[in-house]
Amino acid sequence: MIEIEALHKSYRKSRGLDGFSLHLESNELVGLVGPNGAGKTTLIKILATLLPADSGSVWVSGHDVSADPAAVRASLGYLPDVAGIYQDMRIGEFLEFFADAFHLKEPQRTAAIEKALERADLAERRQDFVEHLSLGWKQRLMLSKILLHEPKLLLLDEPATGLDPLARIQLREQLKRLHAEGVAILISSHILSDLEDICTRIVFIAEGKNVHEAQAPAPALGAPAATVRCEVEFEGSAEALDRVLTGFPGARVLERNDGFLLFKLPGTSRDASACLGKLLAAGITILHFDARGPGLEERYRRAFGEHTS
């Protein structure tokens, strides 16, 4: 769906992208994560045909972005970070205009508009002026607008900015639904918990370059190392469980109740598996065991420890 190789883009006083590469398959929902000024918006604008690249190759849906921008535009939907909207148009008129702007012909045009109204849950309000919608509803309308021509790829630049928690949840659900329908999505956001919830893959970017977690520098002295949180529900004595945990240096109990233990283990999910094996070997009956590796926040810290101030 997206093929980017060694992409470079410079501005007069700064460098936007410096050899960035990305491959995105048609069944992926990829989160683009990086600090401010990392080049996320530049990358999305190049993909959306708004900016020309200095060098490197960019292909979207099998079309070269610089050689065939019209074909690229026909295959994608783009939602900018601050998406403007025509406040003095009615909701129906707004969608009709963009249906015409994407050259939709009848009867597809009417069907696409009705589907967009349904998708945004605004079918009852098509005669209302856009200015009377709240920010969350406007964002839903914008998302429906960029789906009018049934694109196979969505480029979303910080789509959740300014939304209240409920609108954010609805946006997440909508994106999950679209992904399930087969739409590939590249989404840039600073709201890591949202990305963690919906993305199939996270791509890190800093100073216009790819940042690979494996290549990230080892944590500095005093910096938090990787840990894994384990939740155990068990039957029997807690003392046997404590004994097993003493075999894992650095393990720390966070919460203890009857038949329940929450603890933190240094290491990765492999160490959590080893711990579970030892618990079972010790004859403890385990009812439930849940180990969660480093969250996106921790991965972000590890990837960008040196880039963030």
Place this chain on the structure above:
Amino acid sequence: MRRYVTNPMIIKELRQRLRERRSWLLPTLYLLVLSGIVVCVYYFTTDTDRHLNGVEVQGADIGQAIFIAVVLTQIIVLLLMGPVFSSGAITIEREQRTLAGLLTSLLTAPQIWWGKFVSALLYLLLLLASSIPLLALPFAFGGVEPLDLVKALGSTILTLASICAIGLWCSAIFRRSVHATASCYAIVLVLTIVTAVSFGMLYSHWQQSHPGAQGPPAHIQAPLFLNPFYPLLTLIDENEFRVYVYPVSSWLMFAAIGCLVAALAMRRLQRSGEQL
């Protein structure tokens, strides 16, 4: 070609423009000003004091005076309004952050430009059309022929189209509407005042070297070809104005300027993704 006629931008722009309060306020004020001018000119030309001084007032004199006054007032008012409607057309999309949506649709830069241009010009043509009854009033007095009306309207439309194209060019260059509008007014000032002053200087210099010669030749009048009032001067049937006989040169100049700035604006619009 069909895509330019059924351009969705034209419908969108006209819909938005006609929803504004000024869409009915401006034509009202415009017609009030023109009607006031007609009344003033009528009373001035039929002034009893002038009549008592022995000047015989003919119906044709009244008709000519009203026609010229309305035509000149009209072009002045429309030259003031043209930049308002055109120079904010693209910058407003930037300011409201809606330009990215247009540029990532299947509308091309020429289609976006054409939609903006036609809607700005159509609104000015609406004003022009509303004044036709006032322009036709002199027919009741005589001294004005239908061809004069056609020439005046045609010349005004061509000038306005060029001013709209200049306004859109300014709008494509600048990020803010206020800067685009100020620049467009500056260009209108250059076209009206600087060309007139240049002509005045050239003419006086020429008169000194050609004492007693009849009127300025074409090359001395050349700066005036860029003046929006020049083609209208050719309609005045007075001795001192009979030397201004090159309206076609002026029309060609305005058409050329319009085409040039249109091409520049479209080119700029195509690259305006970098300004978003």
